[in-house]
Amino acid sequence: MTAKLKWLFALGFVLVFIAGVATGVFAGAWRAKHHHVTRHQGPPPRMTERMIERFERELHLTPEQVAQTRPIFEDTARKLSAIREETGRRVAATLEESHQQMAPHLTPEQQEQLKEMKLRHRHILKMKRKHRRERRERAESGERNGDQ
Numbered sequence: 001m002t003a004k005l006k007w008l009f010a011l012g013f014v015l016v017f018i019a020g021v022a023t024g025v026f027a028g029a030w031r032a033k034h035h036h037v038t039r040h041q042g043p044p045p046r047m048t049e050r051m052i053e054r055f056e057r058e059l060h061l062t063p064e065q066v067a068q069t070r071p072i073f074e075d076t077a078r079k080l081s082a083i084r085e086e087t088g089r090r091v092a093a094t095l096e097e098s099h100q101q102m103a104p105h106l107t108p109e110q111q112e113q114l115k116e117m118k119l120r121h122r123h124i125l126k127m128k129r130k131h132r133r134e135r136r137e138r139a140e141s142g143e144r145n146g147d148q
Contacts, residue, residue: 011105018098025091046139047077 051073
């Protein structure tokens with residue numbers, strides 16, 4: 001086995017490892033979002049209401065207790081939204097950094113494939129954001145119509 005072939009195998013293993021890590025990160029983030037946060041999804045006002053409903057139901061809060069704890073839930077919802085936004089930015093920055101570090105080790109064809117992968121990923125994220133926004137607008141519209 002030539003030295004060049006050994007390096008190609010090593011690079012292949014590294015790329016497969018990185019792809020596995022990236023897949024694990026995305027799968028973990030997706031699972032956490034869809035299996036844990038789903039009940040509290042939405043902008044802070046909606047998240048606040050969902051948290052209050054849950055605590056009210058499970059702890060049998062009185063109306064007075066709900067009124068007293070509402071500011072706490074509102075503050076918590078704002079903080080959780082900020083954490084979610086910051087985490088998203090950090091994940092994106094880390095992935096971009098890894099792509100930049102990887103690029104010099106890739107062939108020109110692989111670099112093009114990497115660019116295409118990034119474009120596909122951006123498109124998927126854009127569509128998810130659009131879907132979430134539309135779903136939130138429908139939910140808010142339904143709440144307004146239900147209140148009338």
